[in-house]
Amino acid sequence: MKKTIIQGLITIILFFSTWFALMQIDWLTVFKVQKVTDKTEEKLGNLFWGIFQNTEKENRNSFVVSSVDSIVTKICSLNQIDRELIKVHIIDKEDINAFAIPNGHLIVYSGLIINSENQEELTGVICHEIAHIQLNHVMKKLIKEIGLTVLISMTTGNGGSEIVKETAKMLSSSAFDRTLEKEADIKAVDYLINAKVNPEPFANFLYKLSDIENETTKYLTWTSTHPDSKERAKYIVEYSKDKETKYEAIMKIDTWVKLKEKLKK
């Protein structure tokens, strides 16, 4: 009996050690899985960005672009994120919205900047979107919603322009599921703290928007696609409570004011 148990245990250990030994090899590189995925993502990113470029008006004002860039650069450098990966675009549109599309494209609507009371609120939203990019949520969502086969056929030009347009629209106007949103929120708070930006205004922003949500839902795309704003504000505050450090502003206050004025014109 004892011998059988020992032999059984050895068999189980043998299986798990085989698995563990095999895990030491980076199979994704061996089978070039990552390369194919990266290529698909790159193509999809260009495809979707092309659609937004054609249908929306991109703001290329050097002051506006460099101001928003300064936020992204600071966040990236203090969080060990490759700055080259994040490609920021500002779109002139009154909707309060920001979203990520594949291959690190981060699209920010001017409406979001205008309606942010201070730069910390905007930084919070940007961090949240960078977190989605870094955690690979964008591709996960796409694969879940429309499937890898359709995605690959899109990159080879067989997807049909309607499907591509609809998917781009879906990316800009629908949320990730609750767990992914929470994951991105928590990650965003980490980014903010590492960059010495107070996360509280980000929580306030969510709270504030959820309050006026019912009155003016028309332009509040970002919060209406991100449900339970109040609950999110609550766990953001809770999570950042014991992490307080000395906060400092990324942009000078007059730069921030000038940025908003420039966009309002």
Add this chain to the structure above:
Amino acid sequence: MITLVKFSYEPGEHEAEKASNSYLMSLIAVIVGLPLPIINLIATLIFYLGNRSGTYFVRWHCTQALLSQLSLLFINSFGFWWTVSIIFTEETITSKYISYIIAILIFNLMEFIITIYTAIQTRKGIHVEWWFYGNLTNLICKSK
């Protein structure tokens, strides 16, 4: 891994054939049910149930075949559902997953080869006891 042991009695021609068939049954089922791990177990189980009242030699080998299938069922099912979750949910292919699939392929292949060998030997009336499964069968299967 496998040991040739003298059985308590010399099995007859008919017995050897039946015992050998229990392994063949699982082999055929492996081929048919490759993507669905439960099929080989069901096939072996049916054969086992059919031969429950058979002679000791036949019963013994049916039990060994069944037990080996049972443990494969666990690792294969896990791999099967992992694959399903990659296809249908947001789960992605990772190095961990590929390693698991290779590990179960190695273990299945090993079992496959040993099963063929055992089927041939038992057909000749030679008693083959597997590492662990042989002992386990000895505990479960008693001569009346």
